[in-house]
Amino acid sequence: MAIAGGNVWWKKLAARDTLPVFVARGRDSATAEHRFFSRGGARRVDSPRHAQVLLVAGRVPENLHNALHQVHDQLPHPRISVWWGSAPPESLRDIALRVSDDGSVPAPADLTARLFAADYRSEPDLLSDQPPAPWRGRGDHGQGGEGMMGGKPFGRPMAMTGFDLRDGLQLDRPRLTVGPFFSALPAGLSLELELQGDVIQDIRRCHPPFPPDRHLLEAFLGVHSEPATIARLERLRAAFHLHHLAHYLRLCGLSALARRFMRVADGMLGGGRPKSLAPLRKAFLRSAAIRATAPGFGQLNDVLLHRIRGPARRAAGDQGDLHREALPGSEFFPARHAKAGDLRARLWQWLHEAEAACALATRLEGSPAESPAEGVAVESPVGRIAAPLSFPDADPHLEPSAQFKSLLEGMEWQEAMLFLASFDAVALRQLLGVVESAAADCPGEGEVQ
Amino acid sequence: MSWSEGLLALVGLFAVLTAATYLVAVMDRCVAVLVAGDAMDLRYCFTAPVSSAARLLSQQRSRTEHPDQLNWRWAATAYLTLAATGLALIPFAPGRALLDVQSGIVLWGALEALTVVVVFLHGWSANSMLPLIGGYRYVAVGLSVMLVSMFVLIAAALPAQSLRLDAIVQSQANVWNLLWQPVGFVLFVALGLSVSLRGPMNYGDSRDLAGGTQAEVSASDQLLWNFARLAMLLSFSAMAATVFLGGYRGAALPGFGWLAIKTLLILIFALACSHGIARITPSRMLSVIWLLLLPLSFFHLLFVGLMTLYGFAHGHH
Numbered sequence: 001m002a003i004a005g006g007n008v009w010w011k012k013l014a015a016r017d018t019l020p021v022f023v024a025r026g027r028d029s030a031t032a033e034h035r036f037f038s039r040g041g042a043r044r045v046d047s048p049r050h051a052q053v054l055l056v057a058g059r060v061p062e063n064l065h066n067a068l069h070q071v072h073d074q075l076p077h078p079r080i081s082v083w084w085g086s087a088p089p090e091s092l093r094d095i096a097l098r099v100s101d102d103g104s105v106p107a108p109a110d111l112t113a114r115l116f117a118a119d120y121r122s123e124p125d126l127l128s129d130q131p132p133a134p135w136r137g138r139g140d141h142g143q144g145g146e147g148m149m150g151g152k153p154f155g156r157p158m159a160m161t162g163f164d165l166r167d168g169l170q171l172d173r174p175r176l177t178v179g180p181f182f183s184a185l186p187a188g189l190s191l192e193l194e195l196q197g198d199v200i201q202d203i204r205r206c207h208p209p210f211p212p213d214r215h216l217l218e219a220f221l222g223v224h225s226e227p228a229t230i231a232r233l234e235r236l237r238a239a240f241h242l243h244h245l246a247h248y249l250r251l252c253g254l255s256a257l258a259r260r261f262m263r264v265a266d267g268m269l270g271g272g273r274p275k276s277l278a279p280l281r282k283a284f285l286r287s288a289a290i291r292a293t294a295p296g297f298g299q300l301n302d303v304l305l306h307r308i309r310g311p312a313r314r315a316a317g318d319q320g321d322l323h324r325e326a327l328p329g330s331e332f333f334p335a336r337h338a339k340a341g342d343l344r345a346r347l348w349q350w351l352h353e354a355e356a357a358c359a360l361a362t363r364l365e366g367s368p369a370e371s372p373a374e375g376v377a378v379e380s381p382v383g384r385i386a387a388p389l390s391f392p393d394a395d396p397h398l399e400p401s402a403q404f405k406s407l408l409e410g411m412e413w414q415e416a417m418l419f420l421a422s423f424d425a426v427a428l429r430q431l432l433g434v435v436e437s438a439a440a441d442c443p444g445e446g447e448v449q
Numbered sequence: 450m451s452w453s454e455g456l457l458a459l460v461g462l463f464a465v466l467t468a469a470t471y472l473v474a475v476m477d478r479c480v481a482v483l484v485a486g487d488a489m490d491l492r493y494c495f496t497a498p499v500s501s502a503a504r505l506l507s508q509q510r511s512r513t514e515h516p517d518q519l520n521w522r523w524a525a526t527a528y529l530t531l532a533a534t535g536l537a538l539i540p541f542a543p544g545r546a547l548l549d550v551q552s553g554i555v556l557w558g559a560l561e562a563l564t565v566v567v568v569f570l571h572g573w574s575a576n577s578m579l580p581l582i583g584g585y586r587y588v589a590v591g592l593s594v595m596l597v598s599m600f601v602l603i604a605a606a607l608p609a610q611s612l613r614l615d616a617i618v619q620s621q622a623n624v625w626n627l628l629w630q631p632v633g634f635v636l637f638v639a640l641g642l643s644v645s646l647r648g649p650m651n652y653g654d655s656r657d658l659a660g661g662t663q664a665e666v667s668a669s670d671q672l673l674w675n676f677a678r679l680a681m682l683l684s685f686s687a688m689a690a691t692v693f694l695g696g697y698r699g700a701a702l703p704g705f706g707w708l709a710i711k712t713l714l715i716l717i718f719a720l721a722c723s724h725g726i727a728r729i730t731p732s733r734m735l736s737v738i739w740l741l742l743l744p745l746s747f748f749h750l751l752f753v754g755l756m757t758l759y760g761f762a763h764g765h766h
């Protein structure tokens with residue numbers, strides 16, 4: 001539905017607004033997303049219905065293309081898609097924009113001008129406007145189905161009744177698949193849920209979240225031709241944790257405070273050197289965001305605890321932190337161990353580790369760059385790693401383990417979103433039972449320890 | 450009032466509503482910028498509501514599969530009507546209000562109750578799961594908070610010995626209700642955030658549901674819904690200014706001027722709360738409301754009743 005060419009003042013007014021963009025994150029999407037938004041003029045929206053631009057950042061695996069096309073078709077006209085790291089489908093080759101890492105980045109103002117041009121042909125739908133289950137006409141007793149309930153459904157299957165976990169009441173249990181591009185979940189995580197009200201009753205299938213940006217992990221292993229200084233690595237670590245905390249704050253409704261955290265984090269990624277993160281910690285405490293869940297909520301049992309590494313495990317009392325061995329004489333004080341292992345403890349752990357990393361970076365400013373010897377393990381923000389990892393693409397219809405199911409069953413929606421947000425992507429993959437393997441060309445064991 | 454006067458009043462009401470709601474949108478952006486620590490860009494804050502409205506109107510209206518069309522479109526209009534009605538109840542000069550009802554404060558309570566219905570319908574009509582969950586959650590929390598507000602409003606009406614809003618304003622001749630009913634004020638702000646779907650009480654339109662009840666709306670429908678939300682915040686602020694800050698009472702300035710200033714103060718407070726306090730999980734919030742806030746409101750009512758009985762509250766005696 002194009003705007004009539006005559007309403008120029010109207011379009012000029014609309015063009016002043018920041019461009020609403022829905023980001024469909026694929027693998028290694030951080031660079032694309034950061035570069036697109038760093039110049040301003042665009043804002044992220046949570047629902048594709050609120051967006052005019054679809055930014056496909058990073059590589060989206062083949063088996064998730066159907067989901068991506070569904071998201072694309074939900075954007076209202078006029079719409080345009082920007083493909084950064086993936087190839088657009090055939091039907092969009094002429095209209096969609098393709099960007100590469102070393103190419104020029106489309107400016108939001110240019111995209112807006114394109115969208116509002118009088119002769120702009122908005123992108124067509126990628127999927128046909130047909131229901132997934134074809135309508136086969138009326139059944140014997142009226143609208144689909146044989147008898148009152150059940151039987152062979154005509155048209156879309158009904159939500160059948162089932163026992164509620166809380167009180168055994170028999171109510172409808174609709175099924176919902178969220179992800180892999182759902183804004184509240186980590187990128188790539190998709191869950192097929194059975195709900196009653198807003199309480200998760202069962203998880204049928206899932207797709208694990210995408211691993212963290214490989215540039216990040218490779219920086220810690222010194223894989224790049226220029227080894228990074230300790231100060232730079234510690235700021236990378238702090239920025240990584242602050243990104244996670246910002247996501248948690250957004251889920252608690254504190255978007256403005258989350259922007260503050262993101263600004264400090266992105267500043268550190270861009271070379272900024274804040275002396276201390278104390279103002280952020282004060283703001284975090286004042287907002288009562290830590291109290292969003294009950295104390296003791298979100299604890300893992302021992303079996304699951306042994307699968308994960310990194311800050312999540314340290315939040316349960318594990319003392320392992322390679323900083324001490326790697327930096328003798330630097331008087332590194334490990335972050336306070338919360339020990340409770342619940343959701344609150346994991347948040348505290350991130351905050352404390354970010355602060356410790358920032359303080360360490362300030363103290364060791366000017367130390368020479370060095371890269372670890374091959375095969376030596378380093379403490380990355382997601383745990384100990386010893387070699388580059390390959391993180392193969394996963395099957396989108398994995399059956400989650402019984403352990404994982406038992407974690408989320410009975411949680412209400414916000415609790416589940418906050419719980420999943422309290423782990424980084426690698427820890428979540430480990431909880432789901434995905435085994436990471438070393439890159440094929442790297443010798444030695446490469447399992448994330 | 451003749452029908453032409455009535456029409457004029459209606460037009461005037463919507464003109465004031467639109468202008469004031471625009472200012473609320475501006476203030477919301479200013480507070481968000483302050484909390485985020487970004488550089489304050491006043492020009493952006495003033496032009497953004499208008500330009501984003503223009504952009505929304507240029508979008509296509511979204512369609513879902515078999516929505517309840519009538520209720521979906523009606524919900525946003527009804528929400529705006531509730532906000533406008535609430536604003537019409539506010540007295541802006543001694544004995545003068547657009548809608549001067551003997552039981553004005555009870556009518557306001559009824560508007561709060563209808564908000565629950567409207568928000569649920571908005572979530573349900575889209576025939577989509579995420580808005581539906583938003584609607585469910587809102588009903589659970591909204592109903593509970595509404596009970597709390599009933600006691601707060603009765604407590605505010607007690608010293609005035611009348612349910613008429615003008616009488617409540619007059620009863621604050623010597624001292625504002627805020628000063629000796631602070632608990633009631635805090636509880637009322639919690640309600641205000643709930644009916645306008647803001648901040649810590651925003652269970653209907655929250656980000657963990659990708660926008661909740663507005664996840665599937667776009668274009669003019671989204672514009673109308675968000676306009677209605679801001680209008681409801683304005684309406685609540687004006688009501689709080691009337692019931693707790695003495696409304697139009699004040700020297701030197703005309704009544705309308707004082708009402709505007711007091712509404713502005715409440716708005717700043719409400720917006721600061723909405724950008725600064727986290728939203729806790731619904732089950733925790735329900736525990737807080739039923740185990741803490743509701744008993745607190747009972748004791749508050751008891752306290753106010755006793756004060757009124759023993760003549761400590763100097764109304765308009």
